[in-house]
Amino acid sequence: MPKIAYAAVFVSLTLTALKGVGCVGARTGDINRVVIWHQMRPDERSILQRQIKAYMALNPGVEIVELYKETEDVRNAFVTAALTRRGPDLVYGPSDAVGIYVATKTIQPLESHFPGEFFSQFDSSGILSYQGHVYQIADKIGNHLALVYNKKYVQRPPQTDVELIEVSKRIQRQYGYVGGRPKVYGLTWNYTEPFFFIPFFTGCGGWVFQEDGVTPSLDDSAMIAALKYVRSLRDEHKIVPNESDYEIADALFKDGKAAMIINGDWSWAGYKELGIDIGVTPIPKIVSTSLWPAPMTSPKGFSLNANVGPEKLPRVLSILTFLLSEENQLETTKELKTAPTLKTLYKNPAVRSNEILQNSLVQIGYGRPMPVVPEMRAVWDAMRPGYQAVMGGASTPEESAKSMQQLALRRIKEMNE
Amino acid sequence: MVRNKLFISLLVIPSFVILAAVVFYPFVYNVVISFANMNLYKIHDWNLIGFKQYIKIFTEPSQPDFYSVLFKTVIWTFTNVFFHVVIGVSLALMLNQNLKGRSLFRTLLILPWAIPQYIVALTFRGMFNYEYGAINLMITKYLNVPAVEWLKDPVNAFVACIITNVWLGFPFMMVIALGALQSIPQELYEAADMDGAKWYHKLRTITLPLIRPVMIPAITLGVIWTFNNLNIVWLVSNMGEPSDTTHILVSYVYKSAFNYYSFSYAAAISMVIFVILLTFSLMFMKSSRATEPAY
Numbered sequence: 074m075p076k077i078a079y080a081a082v083f084v085s086l087t088l089t090a091l092k093g094v095g096c097v098g099a100r101t102g103d104i105n106r107v108v109i110w111h112q113m114r115p116d117e118r119s120i121l122q123r124q125i126k127a128y129m130a131l132n133p134g135v136e137i138v139e140l141y142k143e144t145e146d147v148r149n150a151f152v153t154a155a156l157t158r159r160g161p162d163l164v165y166g167p168s169d170a171v172g173i174y175v176a177t178k179t180i181q182p183l184e185s186h187f188p189g190e191f192f193s194q195f196d197s198s199g200i201l202s203y204q205g206h207v208y209q210i211a212d213k214i215g216n217h218l219a220l221v222y223n224k225k226y227v228q229r230p231p232q233t234d235v236e237l238i239e240v241s242k243r244i245q246r247q248y249g250y251v252g253g254r255p256k257v258y259g260l261t262w263n264y265t266e267p268f269f270f271i272p273f274f275t276g277c278g279g280w281v282f283q284e285d286g287v288t289p290s291l292d293d294s295a296m297i298a299a300l301k302y303v304r305s306l307r308d309e310h311k312i313v314p315n316e317s318d319y320e321i322a323d324a325l326f327k328d329g330k331a332a333m334i335i336n337g338d339w340s341w342a343g344y345k346e347l348g349i350d351i352g353v354t355p356i357p358k359i360v361s362t363s364l365w366p367a368p369m370t371s372p373k374g375f376s377l378n379a380n381v382g383p384e385k386l387p388r389v390l391s392i393l394t395f396l397l398s399e400e401n402q403l404e405t406t407k408e409l410k411t412a413p414t415l416k417t418l419y420k421n422p423a424v425r426s427n428e429i430l431q432n433s434l435v436q437i438g439y440g441r442p443m444p445v446v447p448e449m450r451a452v453w454d455a456m457r458p459g460y461q462a463v464m465g466g467a468s469t470p471e472e473s474a475k476s477m478q479q480l481a482l483r484r485i486k487e488m489n490e
Numbered sequence: 491m492v493r494n495k496l497f498i499s500l501l502v503i504p505s506f507v508i509l510a511a512v513v514f515y516p517f518v519y520n521v522v523i524s525f526a527n528m529n530l531y532k533i534h535d536w537n538l539i540g541f542k543q544y545i546k547i548f549t550e551p552s553q554p555d556f557y558s559v560l561f562k563t564v565i566w567t568f569t570n571v572f573f574h575v576v577i578g579v580s581l582a583l584m585l586n587q588n589l590k591g592r593s594l595f596r597t598l599l600i601l602p603w604a605i606p607q608y609i610v611a612l613t614f615r616g617m618f619n620y621e622y623g624a625i626n627l628m629i630t631k632y633l634n635v636p637a638v639e640w641l642k643d644p645v646n647a648f649v650a651c652i653i654t655n656v657w658l659g660f661p662f663m664m665v666i667a668l669g670a671l672q673s674i675p676q677e678l679y680e681a682a683d684m685d686g687a688k689w690y691h692k693l694r695t696i697t698l699p700l701i702r703p704v705m706i707p708a709i710t711l712g713v714i715w716t717f718n719n720l721n722i723v724w725l726v727s728n729m730g731e732p733s734d735t736t737h738i739l740v741s742y743v744y745k746s747a748f749n750y751y752s753f754s755y756a757a758a759i760s761m762v763i764f765v766i767l768l769t770f771s772l773m774f775m776k777s778s779r780a781t782e783p784a785y
Contacts, residue, residue: 156533178533462732
């Protein structure tokens with residue numbers, strides 16, 4: 074073979090390899106291959122995988138690829154991919170990412186793709202409208218925090234924060250101490266993340282935005298009181314561990330080294346699976362304010378990539394409809410104890426008789442919807458350093474409240490520059 | 491002759507295409523958007539605004555402060571590379587002797603390098619936990635000193651990141667140094683022995699000068715890799731915790747781009763990093779005479 078032929082073969086092989094690399098992402102042109110990116114934890118993911126398998130069995134020739142990414146990653150990766158006209162056909166996650174997706178024009182409105190009666194079967198909180206368009210249809214409502222207790226340690230869940238502290242101290246005394254720390258902590262939660270701080274903030278009468286829904290409201294007496302309150306649970310009452318991020322809190326509860334945990338609905342099925350006899354109850358009322366802590370609630374659902382064209386759209390919508398169907402939502406609800414979005418399911422005996430789910434619905438009732446505006450991003454990023462500084466002893470609650478507000482305003486200004 | 495040139499061109503084209511796609515284009519694009527105002531709301535319709543992003547970096551206050559992050563990056567890079575080289579070369583000198591079980595030690599010492607960085611980072615994060623982490627349990631039990639709040643205090647959290655990266659990075663320098671040591675002719679040491687040279691004379695006048703041509707490029711690479719090492723700081727400190735005080739420049743860029751969506755600002759800092767590393771590499775290679783032969 075002459076040299077030129079060798080070179081031609083070499084170039085062809087390289088180009089073929091490059092083409093192969095390009096095919097690893099979603100191919101919006103292939104109408105029978107649908108890609109879904111999500112942030113579902115293992116329990117949720119296995120149900121999704123089962124449902125996808127069922128759809129593919131009913132529709133031979135269709136390939137559905139699901140890919141897990143961590144919550145922050147799914148948002149960032151989706152924006153980056155969709156901006157280059159690629160990315161998954163459907164993206165699944167909590168509703169707070171929708172504001173970012175809309176601002177970057179990476180998802181498309183859904184109202185024109187379905188008849189009106191399709192939307193009317195859902196609870197209103199399961200259909201996310203933003204700037205006059207429907208951008209997300211959820212299969213779960215909530216994504217919220219609640220107090221989870223291990224019935225081995227707690228027989229009657231606390232109703233107020235005073236009871237919570239009393240119960241925690243009693244358990245710690247009962248099981249004793251080793252090396253200066255309780256063998257069983259009364260309470261734990263991820264107190265490095267501001268999302269987990271919100272119930273205490275709202276329980277002290279605060280909210281992240283002013284009336285207009287976009288101006289931060291972080292430097293007020295409620296914030297200062299909430300920061301002092303959370304710090305007192307650790308430093309004064311000593312009922313929570315000295316350091317506790319998500320993994321540590323989760324592991325302590327799973328290992329029986331914490332009697333109660335504040336965690337989200339995504340985690341409860343996992344605790345049950347480990348054989349922990351759990352109960353779920355609203356986060357106890359704060360006596361000094363007479364307010365129930367209000368965790369942020371949000372639907373979790375599917376949004377449609379702006380790059381899905383008319384040829385592929387029917388297939389994607391068919392899959393979306395299937396995943397949101399009554400049968401599939403009931404399966405998810407039964408296994409994960411999460412609140413469904415279809416109204417009919419709330420009359421289902423399996424839903425009505427489920428104690429965890431019913432208590433979860435009470436907590437949702439106390440909750441407040443998570444704002445979907447992009448400014449929420451700035452608020453999270455502004456709250457995190459100040460909150461951590463208070464918990465780390467590097468700053469006072471007053472100083473942190475001030476710095477949070479200033480930082481949030483600066484971030485929003487930068488976003489709009 | 492023409493056929494030969496055509497042949498060579500065809501062989502070069504694929505590499506050129508790949509380089510253009512994954513190096514030249516992103517670099518040029520980064521340069522362009524560093525002079526623009528691309529952010530969350532102007533992601534599609536951004537405009538060129540000149541040097542405003544660069545002026546902002548150097549003159550406007552930021553959270554975290556740019557100069558503080560730059561200073562931490564220098565500390566991070568210097569400390570890490572220093573320990574990588576000192577530990578790596580020391581271990582290489584030991585492994586270069588006729589030790590019993592040398593191959594076993596060599597395998598064990600290379601292990602940190604073989605484990606994926608993110609696994610190491612997350613494991614170390616768990617080990618640095620105040621109450622349940624292995625490190626505090628050991629120092630309180632065996633050294634009888636109080637437990638350290640590794641991840642809650644800004645300085646300790648940064649030290650925790652450095653310890654993790656030192657553990658991860660020394661095997662690379664050790665392997666490089668060991669290779670260089672094995673290429674030194676034994677006759678030089680024999681001649682030194684005959685002259686009555688002590689071990690430190692041999693180290694200073696034979697070993698170190700002869701491993702220099704290999705170690706200088708390795709150190710240069712080590713500096714660049716460490717300067718741009720996002721994984722360890724990001725994962726050990728959980729995205730810059732506490733309170734964004736453990737950032738180095740590259741994690742600050744990542745946060746600016748993908749948490750704050752300030753793409754142009756992040757691109758401008760990337761260019762600053764590029765200039766710093768380019769200047770350092772050129773100066774270091776020149777001052778250390780790395781390109782000169784050892785013999």
